[in-house]
Amino acid sequence: MLRIVFTTDDLVGTVVASGSEPLWDVVLACRRLHDRDRPAAFRRWAAETRARLRPGDRDLAVLRLLTPAPDLLTPPEQAHGLAAGLDAVRATPPRRARAELGRSRLPGPVAHGGADALGELAECLRRLHAKLVEPHAGVVAESAAADRARRARDLVDGGVHALLSGLGPHVRWRPPVLEVAHRAEREVRLAGRGLRLVPSYFCRTPVTLADPELPPVLVHPLDEGDRWSGGAAPGxxxxxxxxxxxxxxxxxxxxxxxxxxxxxxxxxxxxxxxxxxxxxxxxxxxxxxxxxxxxxxxxxxxxxxxxxxxxxx
Structure with a gap:
């Protein structure tokens, strides 16, 4: 269980992202491709994506070695677009890069987190975005827009409490604590920093950053009614x-x-x-x-x- 503890200032500072964020989408899309119990909502996307990929795709293999994904792969700058997010990955301080990548299964030279390694990692993320996310950019954006409209309606109709109470079955709002289903016991105190809510088409259960000192974010799944079902039906x-x-x-x-x-x-x-x-x-x-x-x-x-x-x- 992840427990996110709010203060009054945090309630005021809670915001809904303007849409999904590209690097979170990349990381989560890679997970969905390797799901053993893939939900029906992702099966058509996965089949079409697999058909476009070459067997043994190197970029996918690299990201699998980065499981669980280090925080540096999903910087807050990605809110300004893919290019800004990739620039932030390349600019990760060396000490932080070594600490986060050193816990992965990457080979030694890359895990040392030098500038060249970070540049290669950013290019890997860019290529994966082109392979996994861009072909479905329209439905990903459309789904996020529908989610944002719903969150806005919750906020207008019932305030922040309604917003936090409507984040899906894996989240429970028990003021002043947001309880999130999680594989480990964790507590994050927002301490006036607020919380950024980010929808992702590829998210199954809510995820957040490992480092509680980074800007707080909660990436959450879409309601099933907002997820792409495969396009227009006859009629x-x-x-x-x-x-x-x-x-x-x-x-x-x-x-x-x-x-x-x-x-x-x-x-x-x-x-x-x-x-x-x-x-x-x-x-x-x-x-x-x-x-x-x-x-x-x-x-x-x-x-x-x-x-x-x-x-x-």
Missing amino acids: LDALLGPTRCAVLECSRAGASTTELARRVGTSAASASRHASVLREAGLLRTSRRRGQSLHTATALGRSLLAAAGERGR
């Missing part, structure tokens, strides 16, 4: 009609069934039926939150709306 013809298009338009930034009904000018039952058709066609995602359904347009749904808007100009 786009059923989308014809002004009411259904209006429902899709109103779901751009996320809306409950009641909100959809009010904005479109129809009954809640009718809005729910239209949302069901949109969901079956892969244009909308629905998840449950405190007894309410939250509907959010997918990347495909937003593209369809954008294309219709261009034609109407």
